[in-house]
Amino acid sequence: MFSRAYRTVVTAPPLLWVSLFLLVPYALMFCYSFWSVSPEQAIVHSWNLANYQELFQKSVYWQTLLRSMWIAARVMLFSLLLGYPLAYFLSFYAGKRKDLLYQMVIIPLWVSYLVRAYAWKTILGSDGVLNTLLQYVHLTKHPLDFLLYSPFAVVLTLTHIYTPFTILPIYAALEHIPRNLVEASHDLGATPAQTFWKVIFPLSIPGVVAGATFAFVLSLGDFLAPLLLGGPSGIMISNIVVSLFGAAYNWPLGAAISLGMLVIVVSLLSLSERLEKKWSFS
């Protein structure tokens, strides 16, 4: 029904734009990762594997990458532990307040991400809200200094930021479960726990996978929360890229690290896509 001309007109402009502003830059990043920087801080366009060798040899990159993945894994876990029961409650027990509560999950997303990280900083700092509260009620005499500038602060903040992102897909998956399946399970004598574990939970797995992927991937690449709240022990891989882009001025090495992240993220995405397909029942 749509003519060839129509199809060309809707296809060509976005295709060209996306090629120019997404495909070419990624390809360029790939090229950069084989280039180097001269002592005069100019990009040298000679192809070699020096950047990749450095990445594999210097342990700081590995350790930071592993730390980032460990932080992201904890964020993912905590977001699911906080998010799943809430999504389940919304979908099955919230009754008339369902719509309002759903909006309440979304509203925090409208507060700037930077501002929320900043708010946690004012809460966790040594003269922040939490520490002064604890001293005010005489629970502690001195400020607890492990609260801020630690991986703990980063995990807490990122969990706060990404929990709504995990709730939304889980809630959507739960809403799609035909209620007569749940009914049938009860009628056939299953206990509520059996119904949950044998009917509801398996059917919600695609949502869980989507939510988990969001939380893991988005926190893996984060650089603001570690810079604001992480301190030296909370540095993540993106912080290295940012410093290589700025003060250290080594774009080629930064490109090599970014490319590594790109590969990790894209493989995780296709893995999660496959898992979602495998577990979806329709």
Add this chain to the structure above:
Amino acid sequence: MELLVSGSGNGSAPRSRGLLVHATAVFGFLYLPIAVLILYSFNGEGVGGFPPHHLTLDWYRILFADGPIWDSVLNSLKVAVAAMAISLTLGIPAALALDRAQFPGKALFRRLVLLPLILPGIITGLSLAMLFHVTNVKFSMLTIMLGHGTALISVATTEVFAGLQKLDRAQEEASLDLGANYWQTFWRITVPNLKLPIIGAALLIFTLSMDEIAVSFFLIGRDNTLPLEIWGRLRRGITPEINAVSTIIFMFSLVTIVVWYRLRVRAEGGTEVAPTIESGVAN
């Protein structure tokens, strides 16, 4: 009628109570920083310290007299409007292409368009910085607009594509049969039918752009956007002025959501919620 599956029946009351406690705690966790943020924007003594002292509007007064902040707000608004224009202009045809055209590389195209949505912003930002560097384009507001516009095509495409899935093609077919050309059909049938997804996408793009920092970080010229201005100040030491500007922006967003929500409810004649257990059983 016996509500077999409602949570209050067959001994699952403790469970639903447990879930209620959990839900309350999670909401507390989600809203605690926002509450602190707003409360301390009125705190004369600074950003921390319990209990709050000397409630005052001084920080708002300082904020209103603060030129650089309002310049950055204006810059952010410009960027957001440009990003909205770019990503809708390209995202709507991209959605139509994904829905209606077959072409070599379509799968790759789909992935590429959606990638910035999930890819860490620094990768999108750094790769675009390299493009502009190589082509000798100076970093400025324009580069940020191009960056946001490109990254957010993903949002426009997803929203509009979802709308197209629900669209009945018979109307477009009828329009074409009755002699309207594609251009007329697009503006008179397709766009009006996609009004909600397009407005939804526009609002989402606008807010995401206003809040964006990772891509902007790499493409910034001399003029700061609001998040980058705040970022710069956070590194120099913090005052409740940041709380005040954040509170104002939050209130604006809140009003926007409420308006949008009303609009959607009115347009759809009801809320888009799957049947609840109660109504499911009652039927």
